[in-house]
Amino acid sequence: MNLEQQLITRRLEPTEQTTLSREVQEIALRQSRYLDGANFRSIHPEDLRRLFELYDDRYFDGACRQAVGKAPLSFRLSPRMTSAGGKTVREETTRPGRPSIVKYEIVISTTLLFQTFHDVDRPVSVTGLMCQNRFEALQRIFEHELVHLMEMVVWVHSSCAQSRFQSIARRFFGHREHTHQLITPKERAVAKFNIRPGDAVEFTFEGRRLKGFVNRITKRATVLVESPTGRPYTDGKSYEKYYVPVASLRRRPK
């Protein structure tokens, strides 16, 4: 069966889903030169490629690779993605009078993975399934992105808000939702340091004690400090912007 037929017609039993997913985990951890356990502390794009091959072999009998054909498929880890767990990109370059070139890329957020199962203790569910460890969270994110990739390869467009996507994700991987509850830098900042956007804070920068307020929290906090040489903001004052690790901020009364 080619990939399109499989995506439309096949359904795996829940027990088969569990068995296959455990096999993937076991082999991926055993063969990796970077993953040091189920709550791994390092990972390499090579591990994502291996995941793709394992899923393709075990779940789809190699039909993904066949459908992707000669189109380049790359895997990337991003420390910058701080709210989405992953993303899949299809890039098409059109050339006048010749067939266009299509490329695919799957990107996984390392920031979210490494912050989850780290120091904020709560159960974590990804795609509606409870995860026991970091590798399971990675698998659920990867499966989600794999469904995006397969839809793009077969039908060009892919949307996880739509029923075709959700049906595939449910029939092959048992996903119940298309969202994750990984621990974001924003949540960690509140849980661990009690710092939220809007909070008045102080911190030390090059030996000076500065006072400002938190504007946003991504990997680090963006702190605005009032300054005559800064940029004007909507409140009529001027501010300099500082990127500060949340752990270095101290709250102060407003």
Ligand SMILES: [Zn+2]
């Ligand atoms: Zn999605």
